[in-house]
Amino acid sequence: MAKPKVATTSLAGCFGCHMSVLDIDDRILKLIELVQFDKSPIDDIKKFTGRCAIGLIEGGCCNEENVRVLQDFRAHCDILISVGDCATMGGIPALRNMVPLQECYEEAYLKGPTVHNPARLIPNDPELPLLLDKVYPCDEVVKIDYHLPGCPPSADTIWEALVALLTNKPVQLPYELVKYD
Amino acid sequence: MSATIDFTIDGKEIKGQPGQTILEAAQQAGVYIPRLCYMKGLTPWGSCRVCTVLINGRPQAACTQPVAPGMVVESNTDKVNALRRNIIDMLFVEGNHFCMFCEKSGNCELQALAYRLGIAAPKYPFMFPKRELDMSHADVFIDHNRCIQCARCVRASRDVDGKHVFDFADRGAHRRIAVDAEAFLKDTDLAVTDKAAEACPVGAIVKKRVGYAVPFGQRLYDKEPIGSEIETAAAK
Incomplete structure (x- = not known):
């Protein structure tokens, strides 16, 4: 039987949650026995090659590209997991949610103390993904099946959840593995 | 008796x-x-x-x-704990609770209750309100983003310290902890040794220059759920 496929992505995140996946140390060899990675920065596969059992989402949605990628994951994955505080509640990028978008642009490109922008232009190229009005947690955009909070969730948290799902057991994490920081 | x-x-x-x-x-x-x-x-x-x-x-x-x-x-029971979970969920989405950089994280009663009740993420949409900071006092600051309006600081200051530094201002969704309608914390006689300065269950009223004093794994609610001290004390 073919190994189940796992896909991962980092939306509005810092790749810290992906680092935490790698932090499972030598268990990564066991993981490779259990699963095959599909679309993921880990193997640099850019497009889904087929149906996936599990999708791990790091980061929330701060722009239209994040939304498209997230919807693509929802369409291709049986189980979608929000990994980390950015995916579950917006996280650090959501600190801009209290500031109107125009003010964010002006601070970043016009008024900021280290800004050098003699042309006084705010980038507006069609190639650039359009920013959303605010940063959205993943479950406000698509249905999410499991949340693994943490900044980042510990390697043990990710490992225990993945192994439970891959072996058809309920995801019941011990108390010390579910933390918001 | x-x-x-x-x-x-x-x-x-x-x-x-x-x-x-x-x-x-x-x-x-x-x-x-x-x-x-x-x-x-x-x-x-x-x-x-x-x-x-x-x-x-x-x-x-x-x-x-x-x-x-x-x-x-x-x-x-499942029924009562579901009610409690809803309250905790609502408290999380109506403020700005960024646990990842909060000094109180690990010792926070709101967070600890969410852990105990098994909340992985709140089920309601986040409101991300715009709230203020009051850094004016030399030894204590107020971060309104994290305030859950439990009034512990109000009662501690009024009943224990005998000062009445804190009370509520405004109404409804705009209700907030205030030291006066217009004054700042520096304008009050709050002292860092007051009961009111340590009554906050969350990270809204925090002593300055303490920061992240206790490492991960050793904080109050890292290993055991909130309330287990009451349950184990009785078991002995």
């Missing part, structure tokens, strides 16, 4: 004292009822409703309701 008042919580027989609240009698018997605005030594307030129990089927705040003979109390 006067006669005890016998009642049950989740089928367990409890012997309360006259004048005790349900929460106090339960705690004495080693039964933890989750609570947030309650703090030992302060006048019960009954505002957060996290300690809600069903008394003969009716919801009541265990921190304010006195014990009465024969009452049948439900506390640690």
Whole structure:
């Protein structure tokens, strides 16, 4: 039987949650026995090659590209997991949610103390993904099946959840593995 | 000592004292009822409703309701815990609770209750309100982003410190902790040694220059859920 496929992505995140996946140390060899990675920065596969059992989402949605990628994951994955505080509640990028978008642009490109922008232009190229009005947690955009909070969730948290799902057991994490920081 | 008042919580027989609240009698018997605005030594307030129990089927705040003979109390049941989870969920989405950089994380009662009740993420949409910081005082700051309006600082300052530094201003969704309608914390006689400076269950009123004093893994609620100290004390 073919190994189940796992896909991962980092939306509005810092790749810290992906680092935490790698932090499972030598268990990564066991993981490779259990699963095959599909679309993921880990193997640099850019497009889904087929149906996936599990999708791990790091980061929330701060722009239209994040939304498209997230919807693509929802369409291709049986189980979608929000990994980390950015995916579950917006996280650090959501600190801009209290500031109107125009003010964010002006601070970043016009008024900021280290800004050098003699042309006084705010980038507006069609190639650039359009920013959303605010940063959205993943479950406000698509249905999410499991949340693994943490900044980042510990390697043990990710490992225990993945192994439970891959072996058809309920995801019941011990108390010390579910933390918001 | 006067006669005890016998009642049950989740089928367990409890012997309360006259004048005790349900929460106090339960705690004495080693039964933890989750609570947030309650703090030992302060006048019960009954505002957060996290300690809600069903008394003969009716919801009541265990921190304010006195014990009465024969009452049948439900506390640690799926139905009651679902109510508590909803309250905690709402508190998380109506403020800005960024645990990942909060000094209180690991020692925060709101966070600890969410852990105990098994909340991985709140189920409501986040509101991301714009709230202010008051950094004016030399030793203490207020971060309104994290305030859950439990009024513990209000009661501690008024009843223990005898100062009445804090109270509420505005109404409804705009209600907030204030030191005065217009003044800042520096304009008050709050001292860092006051009970009010350490009464906050979350990271809204914080002492400066303490920061992240206790490492991960050693903080209050890293290993054991909030309330387990009450449950294990009774088991001994």
